[in-house]
Amino acid sequence: MPGSNGYDTYINVGRNNPDNWTTFNGHIGDVFLYKSALSDAERQQLETFLETHLANAALNPDLNGDGDVDAEDLKRLTEKWLWTGIPGSIDEDIVIDGIVDFYDLAILAENWMK
Ligand SMILES: [Ca+2]
Ligand SMILES: [Ca+2]
Numbered sequence: 001m002p003g004s005n006g007y008d009t010y011i012n013v014g015r016n017n018p019d020n021w022t023t024f025n026g027h028i029g030d031v032f033l034y035k036s037a038l039s040d041a042e043r044q045q046l047e048t049f050l051e052t053h054l055a056n057a058a059l060n061p062d063l064n065g066d067g068d069v070d071a072e073d074l075k076r077l078t079e080k081w082l083w084t085g086i087p088g089s090i091d092e093d094i095v096i097d098g099i100v101d102f103y104d105l106a107i108l109a110e111n112w113m114k
């Protein structure tokens with residue numbers, strides 16, 4: 001973004017009016033703007049890169065760190081259910097998007113008893 005202060009400029013994702021749709025309430029690390037439409041091949045290449053990159057991010061459903069995923073971890077997650085915060089600030093926010101919700105529960109369930 002132009003300017004020396006990064007906070008002077010911002011991009012809204014989503015909208016608030018007039019139909020009460022909400023804006024994106026989170027943090028975006030990188031935004032790429034392209035001057036022209038990407039070809040299908042370019043888009044697929046980008047998607048593959050992002051999927052690979054995101055797959056490598058640590059999703060750790062073992063919330064109490066005892067080496068398994070079981071009712072103890074589920075209890076911790078439910079205790080923080082729908083908590084929100086800066087992504088990365090809540091251990092129970094397994095899919096690090098700033099809210100403890102079904103996506104986090106899904107990762108826990110996928111890894112149940114593993
Ligand atoms: Ca555990
Ligand atoms: Ca355990």
Ligand SMILES: [Ca+2]
Nearest residue numbers: 093095097099
């Ligand atoms: Ca989450």
